[in-house]
Amino acid sequence: MRYQTDRSRVEGLGSAKSGTKHFWEQRISSIALLFLVPLFVFPFAYNLGDGYEEVLAAYSHPVNAVIAVAFFITTFLHLFQGLQEIIADYVHGRRGMILMIATRLLCSLFALVGIYAVIKISLGA
Secondary structure, three states: OOOOOHHHHHHOOOOOOOHHHHHHHHHHHHHHHHHHHHHHHHHHHHOOOOOHHHHHHHHHOHHHHHHHHHHHHHHHHHHHHHHHHHHHHHOOHHHHHHHHHHHHHHHHHHHHHHHHHHHHHHOOO
């Protein structure tokens, strides 16, 4: 038994079939952040009062650098997913499209700046 009108079936209207994909992507990124946040914050907090050379040495270690890069990628991906849901729900039309593009660009830019900084530090800038 179908719950669509004849017109809806002809025009192909119905579920966009992307809601569950966004739901699971956001849940997976939040689970990844449960592990990445402590792994990123503890070395960061441990080196917080140290000098430039000590911080440089700590993030020159490959494990800390990989964790920091994974943290930046996952954090800004998760941020974009959340902001995308908010924009899609509350902002419509041209303004929504502009905000969606700006959000994607800013999240990508912030992630790339963080990754660039970690790579520059880990290669001994």
